[in-house]
Amino acid sequence: MKKGKVLGIGGVFFKTENVSETKDWYKNNLGFNTDDWGCTFWWKDNEGKKASTQWSPFTKDTKHFQPSDKDFMFNYRVENLVELLEELKTKGVKVLGKIEEYDYGKFGWIIDLDGNKIELWEPKDEAFL
Template sequence: MKKRVTGIGGLFFKTKDVNATKDWYQKHLGFNTDEWGCTFKWKDDSGNLGTTQWSPFSEKSTHFEPSKKEFMFNYRVENLVELLKELKKEGVTILGEIQEFEYGKFGWILDNDGNKIELWEPIDENLFK
């Protein structure tokens, strides 16, 4: 099996005022924010393009459920379908079905503390158009 996690794909967290939070980070830390938050674009040591997403969510969002935490990590992975099969064999709780978009495939699991984790098999080149 290939590598499992290849990096951090995103940091997602709840906040009382999404727009005020994005504005604060833009003003004070220089984040280039949009409707989703901020996308950091980078290249790895081999020159491959990549992104990491930073996104504040409304404190009322149910996107992180069933986790009760105020945050969710997104990890970049290789071959999401095979990874989820392996994780299922290992007894890891798989949440929902894989979702596919032009920028990659997504799947969700729970860790040993009940934190929802998003797994992302990115199509980075589509994020650089």
């Protein structure tokens, strides 16, 4: 069994008063190519494969970051999500819910020592191409 690990940042998610205005501000002032989900930044990983990082504003009343009461959530790109979550459990890390799988990857969630909800994503970047 190959050990799981973090490969990089998969996304930055944060709460805002007005999602549409926030996306427009970033588009008009910083050149973000925004869509319904926010902005996807494309890059190549260490092996030269296409990869992405997601930037997404959420409404102030989103429940997506719960049980954390923070206004943000980080998403880390990982390999071997199942193995990583199993290892984290043995270290006493709080794992939330069950792994969810979509055509663009697998997701799991943990709580860090500061109470931040962390999303772990084993991506299938080719699903975006």
